[in-house]
Amino acid sequence: MVYREKPWLKLYDPSVGENVSVEYESLFGLLDRSATKFKEKPALTFYGRSWSFIETRFIAEAFAAALHEEGFTKGDRLAIMLPNSPHYIFSLFGGFRLGGINVQVNPMYVEREIEHVLVDSSTEFMIVLDALYPRVKQVQPKTSLKKVIVVSLGGEKFDLEGEDEYFEDFIKGKTVVPSVSIDRNEDVAMLQYTSGTTGVSKGVMLTHNNLLSNVIQVCDFVYRPCEKLIPDDFKIISVLPMFHVFGLSCNALAGIREGANQLVLPRFEPKELMELVKREKPFQMSAVPTMYFALNGQPGLEDYGFGDVHYFSSGGAPLPIEQAKSFEEKTGARLLDGYGQSELSPSPIFNPPFLNPKPGSVGIPIPGTEVRIVNVTDNGLEDVPVGESGEMIVRGPQVMKGYWGRPEATEETIIDGWLLTGDIAKMDEDGYFYILDRKKDMIIASGYNVYPTEVEDVLYHHKAVEEVIVIGVPDEYRGETVKAFIKVKPGARLTPEEVVLFAKENLAPYKVPKQVEILDELPKSSVGKLLRRVLRDQEIQKIGV
Structure with missing residues (x-):
């Protein structure tokens, strides 16, 4: 029952409430109210233009209005295949305005x-970057797509086909x-x-209330306690891809709600980002x-000037302690870790700036959110004692409606909410x-549970390691054995034998x-998340399992 007592509430800043209330009638209402409130303040800045x-x-x-004239009605799907850009925001809220369903399409997708x-979403309308247009036209005959x-x-600009038009x-x-x-x-x-x-990739259905609730939950958690510190020229860096739910919520939606000027970058280039931080002095990234x-x-x-930024947040994948410390x-x-997934719009847990985070923790549940650690049994969801491991389950207004179709x-x-x-x-x-770790990523070696993230965290302590992925590979004797893939830092040298020796000293x-x-x-x-599954699939193909 300890989870139901919500021990994290005692850690909340006095300005943060236990629950969340949504004051907008729809997602377009979010933009509408901000436009009325912030008026001529810059909302988006893209390579010198605001x-x-x-x-x-x-x-x-x-x-x-243009979509409406083309016959787009409530419930129709609008696919958005754009990098971070003002046009992403324009089309996103344009779809919301008509009660349409925006379909996120990763610009790095192949045909x-x-x-x-x-096909899965039965989409008939699409907005796409010109460089990606040929890919879309290649597959259009196999889909319901009628307007690009x-x-x-x-x-x-080049000539478009049929009735397709430039924005x-x-x-x-x-x-x-x-x-x-x-x-x-x-x-x-x-x-x-x-x-x-x-x-197969599944469409996560997020309602207006899912997305609105989560952006309010997160914004109130991180911005209300530091409201007096927010400058009049409030700027945030939007470098996380907006087609990813993390970037969608913490940049595209949060920036609009909070009246921030989003400094939009279409891609991550370290030097460009560093120069932007130095020149613009943003509040958050x-x-x-x-x-x-x-x-x-x-x-x-x-x-x-990174030290002048109020805080940096990390999500989308585990943040190794050693990299954060560095x-x-x-x-x-301050680099603060959090946790989320598409099915949660995306955030239930975060390290807020008003707390000193515990190393390795993704934080505490945000307002209006319940979290438990359980064993999933035939008899239902059974809580495990504090400090013991189990599957994390979440309940709150950010929980998706379900998977499309x-x-x-x-x-x-989703069980009982x-x-x-x-x-x-x-x-x-x-x-x-x-x-x-992910439940499906856990390695069972000789009957012991091995969490790849724990092994990765240890290996990140080696001064020559830049990136690491640990997976389980089939083993006749142990069932599974542990394998590490490592990218070495530029100019450094490292042998597999040295890695094993280092691991033996710490694990x-x-x-x-092995x-x-x-x-x-x-x-x-495409958002920079290290992919265990790619290496695991390659290993399985090698041994023919």
């Missing part, structure tokens, strides 16, 4: 992946937007496709761990949570990698 909150609302409404998302709007961020031509002179009634709790606003790490790894490797990082020591900045998968994932995260975790006596024998492979690069997702 758009105010009023301009952003005007263009989003023009885009909605097969684009086709899967479009193209965004050019510079360079020479500026599409919205020109369009002003008529119908009144649309939106049920905040029931109407789906977004289909966020999972990465497919456990099979969010990134994934591998971005911080890359920054740690940049010469002169300590000279760019970043903080070099910059004097997959009721069975939804029933397996609790979302089964698939992550192995533990809670300490103060209410801090620690992610040990129990059954956790020590195999080590040094690679030039480790596989990453």
Whole structure:
């Protein structure tokens, strides 16, 4: 019952309440109210050009009017395949305005992946970057897609096919937007496709209330306690891909709600980011761990003013303690870890700036959120004692509506309102949570449970290691054995034998990698998340299992 007592509440800042209330009728209402409140303040800045909150609302409404004229109605799907850019925001809120369902499409997808998302969602309308247009046209005949709007961020325009149009031509002179009634709790606003790490990629249905609740939960948790410190020219860096739910929430939506000027970067380039921090002096930035790894490797990082940023947040993948410590020591900045997944819009747990985080912890539950550590049994969900490991489950307004077109998968994932995260975790006596690993990634070697993240964290302490992935590979004697893949820091030298020796000094024998492979690069997702599954699949193919 200790989880139901919510021990973390005693850690809350006095300005943070236990619950969350949503004051917006829809996601477009979020932009509408911010435009009324912040007016001519810059909402978006992209390579020297800025758009105010009023301009952003005007263009989003023009885009909605143009979609309406094309026959787009409530519940229709709009696929967005854009890098971070003002046009992403315009189209996102344009779709929300009509009660449409925005479908996130990763710009790095190849034709097969684009086709899967479009077919699975039965999407008829799409907005895409000009460089990606040929990929979309290649798969269009196999889909329901009937209208493609193209965004050019510079360079020479080319002729489009059929009735496809460039964004500026599409919205020109369009002003008529119908009144649309939106049920905040029931109407789906977004289909966020999972990465497919456990099979076919599924569309996570996020309602207006899911996304609104979570952005309010997180913003109130991190911004209200430091409200007096926020400058008038409040700036945040939007470098996390907005097509990823982490970037969508903490940048695209949070920036609009808080009246921040989003300094938008279409891609992560360490030197460009460092120069931006030095020049613009932002208040906050969010990134994934591998971005911080890359920054740690940049010469002169300590000279760019990172210590003047109020805080940095990390999510999307485990943040190794040693890498976080290195970043903080070099910059004097605060780097705060959190936890989330697409099915949770995405955040239930975070390290707020008003607390001194515990090393290795992803933080405490945010307002309106219940978290338990359980064993999933035939008799139901049974709580495990404090400090012991089990599957983490979450209940709150940010829990998804379900998987698009997959009721069975939804029933397996949501039980009595609790979302089964698939992550192995533990809670300490103060209410801090620690992610040990993915349930499906856990290695069972000679009957012992080995958590890859724990082994990775140890190996990150070696001064020559830049990145590491640990997986379990089939072994006739042990069932599974531990294998480590390592990328060595530039200029450093490291042998597999040295890795094993280092691991033996810091790990129990059954956790020590029996195999080590040094690679030039480790596989990453489009948002920089290290991908265990790619290396695991390669190993299985090698041995023919």
